[in-house]
């Protein structure tokens with residue numbers, strides 16, 4: 356069975372990245388998939404989010420697959436622009452408001468198959484403006500996951516709302532778990548999509564929020580001018596984030612400086628803390644819209660600098676090791692493409708190097724940072740799926756990857772020009788991009804007092820809210 360998805364707008368609120376996806380039919384979990392889930396509620400536009408379209412082949416026994424969005428480089432596929440016009444789930448997955456994106460192989464495998472009949476007009480609300488093909492071909496953008504952390508009521512949600520929606524509300528509504536908004540900006544001529552994760556400030560949500568730090572690429576540590584505790588908690592917030600994601604571009608923010616008259620933190624204390632933590636320090640007033648843009652611009656800039664630095668280091672590796680860095684071309688499908696062949700009765704995927712690697716070039720995968728190749732072999736269902744993760748991290752240029760590819764009948768024809776990580780559905784993708792807890796729990800004195808259904812379908816924040824209100 357082939358389930359096809361087309362790009363565009365999905366009715367949905369992104370609730371998290373996923374580390375696994377579940378086939379409801381077979382009950383099996385497919386691990387190692389990365390990305391963002393969209394759930395019914397609100398609006399999430401995949402095209403705007405920079406997610407490129409693909410068709411996806413689901414195994415024959417899987418008619419209701421809750422799957423993933425992966426950061427794959429599909430823009431170069433001939434069909435991409437056509438597919439990108441709008442998103443639509445076919446009749447085979449009714450009611451499943453999930454974006455499923457897969458890697459090159461899936462897309463190429465299905466390319467030869469007949470398209471389902473979409474002759475019926477789409478409902479008005481599903482239609483999205485068509486995008487010029489050229490944009491889809493070339494506009495790969497950098498997406499940065501930013502987590503905003505700090506004690507409760509310091510203004511995290513307000514800051515994100517101000518930045519993404521340009522609004523400020525006086526009402527305080529405690530964040531339960533996490534929330535998400537995004538904004539696209541241009542920094543040094545680069546399109547950057549900031550995905551801002553608003554996390555709850557209260558300790559009782561730690562278990563939930565920590566899961567969302569995973570894969571974060573930048574962090575805002577916020578304290579309030581009028582809340583001494585929030586200032587003193589900064590070091591511990593930093594440690595929590597670092598424990599999950601290591602050293603990422605981070606900024607220290609003192610919010611509510613419009614209330615400077617009521618300050619409980621001396622200037623030199625705040626500056627001293629920034630110095631001690633070696634962080635850029637901003638004073639903001641979300642209320643007065645002071646310095647908020649600067650905070651996020653700085654982070655985006657810092658992140659881009661790191662990317663550039665990484666690229667430069669990789670180039671060095673090209674000259675010094677036999678494992679060259681670049682992008683690899685996954686020509687051919689997994690079982691019948693012209694570039695696949697058979698060795699000892701096994702299918703072989705031929706990976707060919709692509710010699711160019713220029714940003715925004717028309718070269719296939721030219722600006723790809725992560726390439727996931729999924730491979731299904733008919734009849735073997737979920738068991739035969741390989742994911743090659745090209746994330747340009749020199750550490751991953753491991754000999755072992757190559758050996759693994761060869762052991763699994765993936766023929767590497769020449770030296771690949773890129774580091775290749777073989778993610779055997781284990782933890783690499785998960786730990787970097789996954790963020791979705793399997794269930795929501797509420798614990799009290801070490802005891803589970805609420806256990807939700809398997810998420811994200813089974814998430815029920817309202818239930819959680821009620822439980823929390825009861826125990827507070």
Ligand SMILES: Nc1nc2c(ncn2[C@@H]2O[C@H](COP(=O)(O)OP(=O)(O)OP(=O)(O)O)[C@@H](O)[C@H]2O)c(=O)[nH]1
Nearest residue numbers: 507508509510511512513525530556611640641642
């Ligand atoms: N005066 C002033 N009030 C602010 C500012 N920023 C936020 N607030 C107010 O502070 C309160 C808390 O703001 P939130 O954004 O909900 O705080 P939060 O950090 O997200 O809180 P949690 O969700 O509990 O973690 C709200 O009443 C806001 O209106 C600011 O810059 N100045």
